Amino acid sequence: MPRLTWQKSSYSGSGQDDCIEVTPHPGGPILYRESDHPATVGRATAPSWAAFLRAVKANGCALKRD
Numbered sequence: 001m002p003r004l005t006w007q008k009s010s011y012s013g014s015g016q017d018d019c020i021e022v023t024p025h026p027g028g029p030i031l032y033r034e035s036d037h038p039a040t041v042g043r044a045t046a047p048s049w050a051a052f053l054r055a056v057k058a059n060g061c062a063l064k065r066d
Contacts, residue, residue, distance in 0.1 A: 004023045004025070004031065005023055006021040006022070006023050006033070006038075007021060007022055007023060008020075008021050008035060019034070019035040019036075020032055020033070020034060020035070021033050021034075021035050021038075022049075025043075028043075029043040029044055029045055029046075030043070030044045030045070030046060030049045031043055032044065032049075
């Protein structure tokens with residue numbers, strides 16, 4: 001497998017541990033991982049990733065914190 005270049009959101013500060021990193025996988029799915037658990041990698045198709053981003057931007061994935 002070629003070495004992947006992971007991208008972190010520009011909204012993530014250098015001191016934050018709750019960041020998602022993402023990289024397109026050549027010829028395959030979009031790969032994502034949590035920055036503090038880099039060995040665990042998720043996969044998403046381009047359409048499902050786009051739907052996820054639309055939901056986040058619309059605040060549809062906001063977490064309720066107590």
